[in-house]
Amino acid sequence: MKLQQLRYLVEVARRGLHVSEAAEALYTSQPGVSKQIKLLEDELGVVIFERAGKRLASVTEPGREVIAIAERLLREAENIKRVGEEYAGGGNGSLVIATTHTQARYALPEVVKRFVDRHPSVRLSMHQGNPTQIAEWTQKGEADIAIATEALELYPQLVMLPCYQWVHCVIAPVGHPAVANGGLTLAELARWPLITYDPAFSGRSRINSAFERAQLTPNIVLSAIDADVIKTYVELGLGLGIIARMAYDPVRDSGLVAVDAEHLFGANTTRIGLRRGVRLRRYDYDFIELFAPHLPRRAVDMAMAGGGEEYQL
């Protein structure tokens, strides 16, 4: 049994049993992959792929088990390489954060500033995307840390760490009748054209379900990925905005008024997602603790070791 044989095996399984596709992805030849897989099957004494003539048709029961174990094994091999990189790199590595606009714009700046202060030689990069992309980048290992409020729970290969809670607010142009008197209700909101986040983003799911529970149909005239866009259109008078509280700045947004909306939509939890089984570097732990001070290394390790039940905030 060789490490490459396992790499070939896993890649073929991932690519829907296409040997040539896997070979191309691994920068090697079709026959090589084919032969090594056959050698592995012979050595183990087990058929991994059911063949229909010359084509791979399906994965056998023992094959599924072998592939599952091989994936864990290869992750450990990755981890060994990462140890090398961390210690050999002389402190300068790279950290890729996958996150949404909301986090990058309103929650992370302070954290990033402190992080680059402490780790000037680590190349930090932010991959911005929607929650699904974020989760997939992290699952594939293209990003080290995912930060999002939505969708991460759908990926069992990710370990979730609750970081902080936040609430929405309703924004309106100064003098707008809806916010003139206090006690804003969902029914009142539903009477106005609304501008808020794209369905996949930043607690939009809670907004939807709040209206649904109240059996109201909001009139969402525009949805956007970020609060800056939403604020712009609210200022233009297109409607009321619903954004994250932290995205409203009374000084900068002096043309707008904000009304707290926790009583309408409840609170959202922003989480960090980490690929299960991956070895974290010193600065990974450091970034996490800067972002969520209640998550020191020990807590992160416990969550990574745990069976997957979410650590309670």
Added chain:
Amino acid sequence: MKLQQLRYLVEVARRGLHVSEAAEALYTSQPGVSKQIKLLEDELGVVIFERAGKRLASVTEPGREVIAIAERLLREAENIKRVGEEYAGGGNGSLVIATTHTQARYALPEVVKRFVDRHPSVRLSMHQGNPTQIAEWTQKGEADIAIATEALELYPQLVMLPCYQWVHCVIAPVGHPAVANGGLTLAELARWPLITYDPAFSGRSRINSAFERAQLTPNIVLSAIDADVIKTYVELGLGLGIIARMAYDPVRDSGLVAVDAEHLFGANTTRIGLRRGVRLRRYDYDFIELFAPHLPRRAVDMAMAGGGEEYQL
């Protein structure tokens, strides 16, 4: 990075940094091991072993990490091989139980009988030893399942599963004055010569601590590994015996009387120990469930995945 390089590395680390010893254990040459380790260090860009001239002196910090990960990785490689064996072997594998005399003689016969009924093609073998040996055999992978009442908790690499509880009894020749009237006490026991288990075995630790708590010094004239020996000497009149309740058979041991001793020494818990991270075969799960019906596959998997806190009986 090759699997063998990792095998070499781990073996050298295990053998106290002696390359020649490791080479011998791996049935290969000294220079081969030396070279492969150096190649691995070069590839990772990390020094794993600190050299003092030509001798390996110590393990570096990154080295410790690499070795720890390599051990996990090699265990997964083992697991892949085990999948092959289980499926290729056509159902006939082998199961090695490491246990003490007490378990083998009094707790296991019924279980073993049912197991060989169900799995006639599995070669079952029992390795008998003291609890320390049992734990070490299991840790090294020489045994699949450890069963003992003592010492297993000292091995962090073993996952512990509480199986059943049992109590001691005091045995005496028929007509012995100590058991003539009821209400046996520790003070009474301490007045007679006693025969019981060897200090490493079968709840002897609880016997000792019970006397200690009562500030009594028992007069243990003879200690043995098994109840059969103890019973023999009690019948000869050498003293009172303290043995596991299940080892007394009123019919077979008609020359002896037994008095329950739970109120004196409390209850003991017999546990199964499994090597952490090892893949279990269908019949491993089956044996465990036959022995401890409250431990179906699901419960065992949960305990194996868990962080190590003992599953509560």
Added chain:
DNA sequence: CGTGATTACGTTTATCGTAATTATA
């Protein structure tokens, strides 16, 4: 027939073992 997997074969690389060398206790 075209796509995609296996078989055949020659080249290249790396692994293994023996022998020689070097450094420490």
Added chain:
DNA sequence: TATAATTACGATAAACGTAATCACG
């Protein structure tokens, strides 16, 4: 000086890529 690790080197083997073959849609 004896023990133990590294370096040198030659034989063996296995992995890789190209080319040819074979099965299926």
